[in-house]
Amino acid sequence: MTGVPASAAGGTGRTVPRGKLGTxxxxxxxxxxxxxxxxxxxxxxxxxxxxxxxxxxxxxxxxxxxxxxxxxxxxxxxxxxxxxxxxxxxxxxxxxxxxxxxxxxxxxxxxxxxxxxxxLPWWVTGVILFRELGITLMRFWVIRHGVIPASRGGKMKTLAQGTAVGMYVLVLTGPLATFRFWVMTVAVVLTVVTGLDYVRQAVVLRRRGLAAERADAAAKAGQRA
The missing domain is CATH 1.20.58 (Methane Monooxygenase Hydroxylase; Chain G, domain 1)
Structure with a gap:
């Protein structure tokens, strides 16, 4: 048998290939x-x-x-x-x-x-959110040329941000309050540095993609000639 009964396919009276139904x-x-x-x-x-x-x-x-x-x-x-x-x-x-x-x-x-x-100072929130939104939009900008993979620095940034925000959520005093300030400082630095690196990768990826498209168009034009 190559299909299933019509009742199993929703009662349409047609057989559905077993492989397609399973998929x-x-x-x-x-x-x-x-x-x-x-x-x-x-x-x-x-x-x-x-x-x-x-x-x-x-x-x-x-x-x-x-x-x-x-x-x-x-x-x-x-x-x-x-x-x-x-x-x-x-x-x-x-x-x-x-x-x-x-x-x-x-x-x-x-x-x-x-x-x-x-x-938390608003400028810290602004820097982090601007970076996250900007990188997300940039990924869509170059997506037809390729995908920018998450880097090790980006993963460290995420860890630092999560740790810092979590520490600020808690009511901390004394040395822990000072420590969380430095954790947030590291998070902001990693946010900026990795953001700039993603911009560099996006520019390189787009240039290579456009160059490949031009080469492909030239090759097709040569074949038609």
Whole structure:
């Protein structure tokens, strides 16, 4: 047999090749894999984190500790969902879109809330958010020429940002408060340095892509001649 009964194909009266039906079923089920579920959990944690952080005026140590817990869970799921998606071939279109949105949403929420509470200078929030938005737009700008991979510096930047924001969410005093200042300083430096490196990669990638397109067009024109 090369197909399945019409009742199994939705009652259309046509047979559906077994291979195509299996592929469709896998693609439909793949949305609900563990990696995507972790991404969705992270998206849900964004408003929960904001509510917890801003409770009682935003300066209650207990509520801030709960907010830190939500932020920490979001950061942990960020580590695991990408690893699981790559290791077990669970990459989906939803994950490609939702994962970076969730990453930037939780970080932006933390930075904006901390600045609005007066705990973090607005210029720090502005530098980090400008870099993240700019790099995201730049990736789309050059995507037809290729993909800019995440660098080791970019991963260190993400770790530094997450650590620094997490420390600012907690109500810290004394040496720990001083230490978190230097962690945030490192995060800002890595944000700027890696951002400039991504710009350099994007420019090189675009130049190579345009050169390849011109060479291909010239070759096709020569063949027609």
């Amino acid at each position: 469709a079923a896998v693609n439909q089920a793949s949305l609900w894999n563990i990696a995507n579920i972790l991404t969705m959990v992270r998206l849900v944690l964004v408003p929960a984190f904001v509510v917890l952080l801003l409770q009682d005026g935003g300066h209650d140590p207990v509520w801030r500790a709960w907010a830190w817990a939500a932020f920490a869970v979001a950061m942990i799921t960020d580590v695991f969902d990408g690893h699981l998606a790559r290791a077990y071939n669970l990459v989906t279109d939803f994950g490609k879109i939702a994962d970076p949105i969730a990453d930037k949403a939780i970080m932006a929420a933390g930075l904006i809330c901390l600045s609005s509470l007066g705990d």
